[in-house]
Amino acid sequence: MNCVVCVTSVPDTASVIKIGAEGKGIDEAGIKWIPSPFDEYALEEALQLTEAKGGEVTVVTYGPERAEAALRDCLARGAHQAVHVLGGEATLGDSFTIAKVLAAALKDREIDLVLCGVQGVGTDCSQVGQMLAVLLDLPSIAIVTKLEVGDGSLTAEREVEGAKEIIESPMPAVITCQKGLNEPRYAALKGIMAAKRKPVEKIEVASLGIEEGADPFYRVESLTLPPEKAAGTIIQGVDDPAAAAGELVKLLRDEAKAI
Amino acid sequence: MAGILVFVEQRDGDVRKASLQALSEAKRQGGAGGTVTAVLPGSGVGNAAAELGAWGADKVFVADDPNLLRYSAEGYAEVVAKAAETALPSAIFFAGTAMGRDLAPRVAAQLGVGAIPDGVKLTLNGDTFSVRRPVYSSKAFAEVDTAGKTPQVISLRPNVFAAEESGGSAEVVAIDGLSLSIRALVKALVVVAGEELDVAEADIIVSGGRGIKGPENFALIRELADALDGAVGASRAAVDAGWIDHSHQVGQTGKVVSPSLYVACGISGAIQHVAGMSSSKIIVAINKDPDAPIFKIADYGVVGDLFDVIPPMVEAIKAL
Numbered sequence: 067m068n069c070v071v072c073v074t075s076v077p078d079t080a081s082v083i084k085i086g087a088e089g090k091g092i093d094e095a096g097i098k099w100i101p102s103p104f105d106e107y108a109l110e111e112a113l114q115l116t117e118a119k120g121g122e123v124t125v126v127t128y129g130p131e132r133a134e135a136a137l138r139d140c141l142a143r144g145a146h147q148a149v150h151v152l153g154g155e156a157t158l159g160d161s162f163t164i165a166k167v168l169a170a171a172l173k174d175r176e177i178d179l180v181l182c183g184v185q186g187v188g189t190d191c192s193q194v195g196q197m198l199a200v201l202l203d204l205p206s207i208a209i210v211t212k213l214e215v216g217d218g219s220l221t222a223e224r225e226v227e228g229a230k231e232i233i234e235s236p237m238p239a240v241i242t243c244q245k246g247l248n249e250p251r252y253a254a255l256k257g258i259m260a261a262k263r264k265p266v267e268k269i270e271v272a273s274l275g276i277e278e279g280a281d282p283f284y285r286v287e288s289l290t291l292p293p294e295k296a297a298g299t300i301i302q303g304v305d306d307p308a309a310a311a312g313e314l315v316k317l318l319r320d321e322a323k324a325i
Numbered sequence: 326m327a328g329i330l331v332f333v334e335q336r337d338g339d340v341r342k343a344s345l346q347a348l349s350e351a352k353r354q355g356g357a358g359g360t361v362t363a364v365l366p367g368s369g370v371g372n373a374a375a376e377l378g379a380w381g382a383d384k385v386f387v388a389d390d391p392n393l394l395r396y397s398a399e400g401y402a403e404v405v406a407k408a409a410e411t412a413l414p415s416a417i418f419f420a421g422t423a424m425g426r427d428l429a430p431r432v433a434a435q436l437g438v439g440a441i442p443d444g445v446k447l448t449l450n451g452d453t454f455s456v457r458r459p460v461y462s463s464k465a466f467a468e469v470d471t472a473g474k475t476p477q478v479i480s481l482r483p484n485v486f487a488a489e490e491s492g493g494s495a496e497v498v499a500i501d502g503l504s505l506s507i508r509a510l511v512k513a514l515v516v517v518a519g520e521e522l523d524v525a526e527a528d529i530i531v532s533g534g535r536g537i538k539g540p541e542n543f544a545l546i547r548e549l550a551d552a553l554d555g556a557v558g559a560s561r562a563a564v565d566a567g568w569i570d571h572s573h574q575v576g577q578t579g580k581v582v583s584p585s586l587y588v589a590c591g592i593s594g595a596i597q598h599v600a601g602m603s604s605s606k607i608i609v610a611i612n613k614d615p616d617a618p619i620f621k622i623a624d625y626g627v628v629g630d631l632f633d634v635i636p637p638m639v640e641a642i643k644a645l
Contacts, residue, residue, distance in 0.1 A: 196431045227523040310629055
């Protein structure tokens with residue numbers, strides 16, 4: 067049971083976002099980079115599967131030098147191998163190019179299951195897993211909250227509006243992992259020490275036959291902050307909550323026309 | 326290439342509201358200088374197809390096949406790709422539902438183009454769109470395009486674009502010659518009992534956070550939601566505490582919602598929560614901490630104990 071986990075590095079979710087000088091990206095000064103939170107569910111699922119069934123977990127990322135930290139984090143938690151495709155700054159948010167790069171890096175590997183996070187936090191696209199599946203000619207199941215792997219096939223639960231879909235698929239397949247799938251483990255000190263000695267395979271993106279930025283599918287024309295919101299109407303309701311509740315309902319009906 | 330192809334999603338023959346919104350937006354955009362064509366896969370969906378003209382479709386491609394009764398990314402993508410080969414649209418719209426967000430990237434990759442997810446505003450330049458979309462969990466907005474690649478595959482955030490009946494009628498055309506080689510297939514759709522209204526689809530949402538103190542108090546949140554005909558949402562704190570299922574979670578690691586009214590009860594307003602609901606039209610906060618950050622983005626707020634404020638609020642709403 068060989069699993070590949072695709073991980074991406076994103077700004078810490080508590081980061082304050084400032085716009086960079088060119089107005090097309092963020093100001094990276096002071097940003098702390100973390101593995102995208104959804105990727106932790108993907109890694110945990112892969113680790114549990116290989117612990118139960120044997121095989122190896124390979125983590126792969128496409129990103130600049132700093133993205134190696136995300137791979138080291140995965141190795142510390144128990145991943146066996148790591149592949150770092152160097153680049154990615156010119157293709158941020160360009161899901162199809164990212165999927166092409168990952169497909170080129172993975173195409174000759176023996177894979178039973180590819181696991182991605184449901185989306186990269188930040189670009190919030192939620193597309194790479196499905197595109198990668200098409201490029202590798204594999205079935206894909208997105209937003210998985212439960213997974214059972216059998217002999218050459220899997221059953222997954224997928225979250226949809228007001229319902230769950232139960233899906234059966236042969237393997238290999240690509241799944242994108244949602245919160246609820248498992249409880250990700252933390253890296254133990256022993257794992258962190260061991261991870262420092264594990265090798266990370268480095269691949270230059272050009273060696274995959276892809277010229278970054280030459281043929282984009284997604285182009286950011288501008289990045290702006292949302293407009294400041296005007297101060298709202300705040301009602302003091304500590305002393306007379308019933309009166310405050312009545313006033314709120316009245317405002318919602320007469321002024322906001324929301325009810 | 327001209328015109329807009331719109332993927333229409335149905336469940337048991339009922340067309341999803343978010344798809345009608347996408348169809349109406351295609352019509353408002355004048356079909357990008359061409360016709361608006363709907364594509365509807367399913368089984369026994371003939372009646373649903375005939376109605377789409379009233380929502381803006383000039384033409385409807387129907388793929389009616391028992392193998393399409395349940396959703397499959399591969400089967401449905403084949404239908405949309407086939408419709409695109411015939412209609413040669415300059416753009417393909419999807420409603421940004423769980424299905425649309427899954428299907429759009431597969432269709433795009435199959436057509437050899439990229440995709441733009443989660444659009445909240447479309448601007449037509451000539452016959453291609455520039456799309457405004459929230460990024461960094463709505464802490465910023467990006468104006469993006471497909472760098473000249475067409476068809477432009479775009480998904481639209483639900484509840485942002487209005488569904489409007491235009492009163493037109495559509496020509497219905499069957500798609501045939503499908504091979505439908507489906508590997509991953511939905512075997513069952515399990516509707517979560519008693520929780521029909523999902524936060525992602527609701528027009529009014531009442532959410533509870535850490536301040537509701539325990540799982541039993543979601544009854545109070547539910548009471549207010551019921552009085553407003555809304556859905557029950559939750560903050561990450563409430564979900565992580567095990568008080569309510571993750572499917573209710575609104576925020577960065579939950580669902581992103583844009584209802585017309587969002588009532589946050591006992592939610593402090595952590596940046597990760599705000600990310601999921603800041604595009605709501607009217608935001609109401611009920612919190613006993615006057616310094617809670619949620620008040621900074623609230624249109625209306627009550628500083629007070631939610632256990633004292635919500636019951637009379639329910640009474641006042643019922644009395645309207």
